[in-house]
Amino acid sequence: MTDAPTLPIDIIDQPAPQPTRSDDTPARASRDGAPLRTLRPRTLPARWRITLWIVLSTLITLIAVGLMGRSIFLASVEQAANSEIEQEAAEFSRFAEDSAAGAYSSAEEMLTEYLARQSAHEDEVVIAAVDGQVTAIANGRADAGDAGDVPQAIDLSTVAGGEALVSRLLGAEASSGALESSDTGPLRWGRLDFMAGEQQGAVLILQYTQEARAQVDDAFVTIAWVALIGVLLSSGVAWLVAGQILAPVREVYRVARDIGERDLTARVPVDGTDDIAAVATTFNQMLDRLEAVHATQQRFVDDAGHELRTPITIVRGQLELLSEDPDERAATLRLVSGELDRMSRIVTDLLVLARAEQPDFxxxxxxxxxxxxxxxxxxxxxxxxxxxxxxxxxxxxxxxxxxxxxxxxxxxxxxxxxxxxxxxxxxxxxxxxxxxxxxxxxxxxxxxxxxxxxxxxxxxxxxxxxxxxxxxxxxxxxxxxxxxxxxxxxxxxxxxxxxxxxxxxxxxxxxxxxxxxxxxxxxxxxx
The missing domain is CATH 3.30.565.10 (Histidine kinase-like ATPase, C-terminal domain)
Known part of the structure; x- marks a missing residue:
């Protein structure tokens, strides 16, 4: 049985005409009618971008943790100062209750005795006052050799802030608070008022927090340097890890670069089942499709050249020998028309076979x-x-x-x-x-x-x-x-x-x- 000329019943699907656009209109790729997001051009390699993002996120995390930690430690310094003031006030209250039997003849004598028993720690000052006049001072910030077991002489110049600060706090309506100035730095204070007969007594407690806050800041400066070294180390690790992660991507690039117009057989090695392996697999599948399309095109060209050569030769030869005789001319035209019809059928059949390799055939x-x-x-x-x-x-x-x-x-x-x-x-x-x-x-x-x-x-x-x-x-x-x-x-x-x-x-x-x-x-x- 021979192969008859194929029937022209197959309608070859032609691609729909694409709308024209001016050169200044940006092209928009689409899939299933949905526009694809246009990617911004990037200049930095992916390895640098990954490393910089890791370093940036690490820095942001460390800065956030550092600021939060500093705030917590500074709050603890303020809380410790408040606790010291409350403890000092509680001790004086107990002392005053024990002295209520009348062992002391005056408020001044009682306050002097109380301060003599106190050992103010560094950054603490306890001031006793009767009727608004300072009677004794226990100053932990003064030289330790001058403190001993006896309250220091009344010298308000040894108190940061001086007489002006003491007078202001003794006369303040509030009994406690916090303030900060260039002379004193940050401090917390509390005042305990009492009556002893006709006398108005007061115990003023000052807690200076400048030194403690400075220690916190120094500690966090040290931590910041250590963190900076850690960031540098992590950036090096990130660089190495990014290189390992992107190695398959570089392999994809190498394969894509080395693929020639007539050699589509190269493939990317696939190792593992992670996302990078999925990318390599998808890339290989794309190469398979490209190779199939290239083979189809090459086969179409070869087949067309093989089959169309003979009818083209016949047509050319007949036209070159075209006679002036009407009968011979008519016969030649019939032959040429038949060969052209045969070429048309061959092209149609080749297009059908080319379409047969498409998914929607x-x-x-x-x-x-x-x-x-x-x-x-x-x-x-x-x-x-x-x-x-x-x-x-x-x-x-x-x-x-x-x-x-x-x-x-x-x-x-x-x-x-x-x-x-x-x-x-x-x-x-x-x-x-x-x-x-x-x-x-x-x-x-x-x-x-x-x-x-x-x-x-x-x-x-x-x-x-x-x-x-x-x-x-x-x-x-x-x-x-x-x-x-x-x-x-x-x-x-x-x-x-x-x-x-x-x-x-x-x-x-x-x-x-x-x-x-x-x-x-x-x-x-x-x-």
Whole structure:
């Protein structure tokens, strides 16, 4: 059986015209109609960006922790000063209660005795006053050799802030508080007032916090230097880690850089199952698709060059020898027109085969097989004056592409017409084989032509392979290749069953599993 010229029933999907845009209109890539976010140009390498982000986040964290820690420690300094004032006030209250029996003749004597028993610690000053006049001072900030067990002489110049500060605090309405000045620095104070007979006594307690706060600041300066060293170390570690993480990305870059126009076989090694491995896998899949597209394009160019060379040579030769005789000119024009038609069919068939390697070549839909079979039989009768016989019809429905199936079966019937004569019988039919998920749909065409040799049975489904029927070579050799591509697109196969000299049966088998939707449709049809 020879390969007949393929039927021009396949509509080649042309890409939709793209809207024109002016040069100053930015292009917007899109996927599924959704605009893609435009990435801003970056100048720093990814390794530097990762390292800088890690260093920046580490610095922000350390600064935040440092400021919070400093605030906490400074608050503890203030809290400790308050506790010291409260403790000093409590001690004086107990002392005053113990002295209430009248052991002291005056408030001044009692305050002097009390301060004599106190040992003010550094940054603490306790001042005793009677009727607004200072009577004794216990100054922990003065020289330790002058303190001893006796209150110091009344010298307010030894008190930070001097007489003005003491007078202001003794006369203040509040009994405690906090203040800060250039003379005293920050301090906390508290005052305990009492009456001893006709005398108004007071104990003023001052807690200077400048030194403690300075110690906190010094400690955090040290911590800051240590943290800075830690940041430098972490930046080095981040640099090394970023290099390890980006190593597969650099490998992707190397492979992409080394890929040549005619060598798309290089692939990125995939190690592990993490995100980087997923990127490498996706990149390899993209290379697979590019290689397939490149192979398809190259095959199309090679096939077109191979098949179009002969008709172009014929046309050129005939035109060069074009005679002035009207009859010869008409014959030449008919020959040229025929060759141009053949070139058009070849290009159309090559485009179909190129489309066959695209994912959307087969567009599956729910189809009633019996109606499809009757439709194919009706179209086949227009192909030639033969005795067409529909031998069997599959009853049921399947998920397939009715246009592609029709194209494949009509190609087989066109081939059958080519190898038979007027009045010869050509049979066709369809049936389901198998049950459930294993069910398959078989569509076939049987002719009474010369048949196909066993050695040609597999070869004739390849591109530009032609069977030899009675020594006559016809067709472009692409029709059966298209049939096979359609069957492959459905997950099926194309086949031939023939004995040389006794005709041939060509057909396709495609999966037609019984799904819930197919079963429901079949039940409704039966009822």
């Amino acid at each position: 087969v567009r599956v839909a729910h189809c009633e097989v019996s109606m499809l079979t009757l439709d194919i039989e009706a179209k086949a009768q227009a192909l030639g004056d033969r005795r067409w016989q529909l031998m069997e019809i599959a009853e049921g429905s399947a998920e397939l592409d009715p246009q592609r199936i029709t194209q494949a079966v009509l190609q087989l019937t066109a081939n059958a017409v080519q190898v038979t004569s007027d009045g010869d019988r050509i049979e066709l039919g369809s049936r389901f084989d198998g049950e459930g998920a294993e069910r398959r749909l078989r569509l076939w065409v049987r002719d009474s032509g010369p048949g196909v040799a066993a050695v040609d049975a597999e070869r004739i489904f390849q591109r530009f392979a032609r069977g030899d029927s009675a020594g006559v070579r016809r067709g472009s050799g692409l029709g059966l290749a298209i049939v096979r591509a359609i069957a492959d697109g459905h997950g099926g196969s194309a086949w031939v069953d023939s004995v040389l000299g006794e005709g041939a049966m060509f057909g396709i088998d495609v999966p037609a599993p019984v799904t819930a939707g197919v079963a429901d449709a079949s039940d409704e049809r039966k009822h």
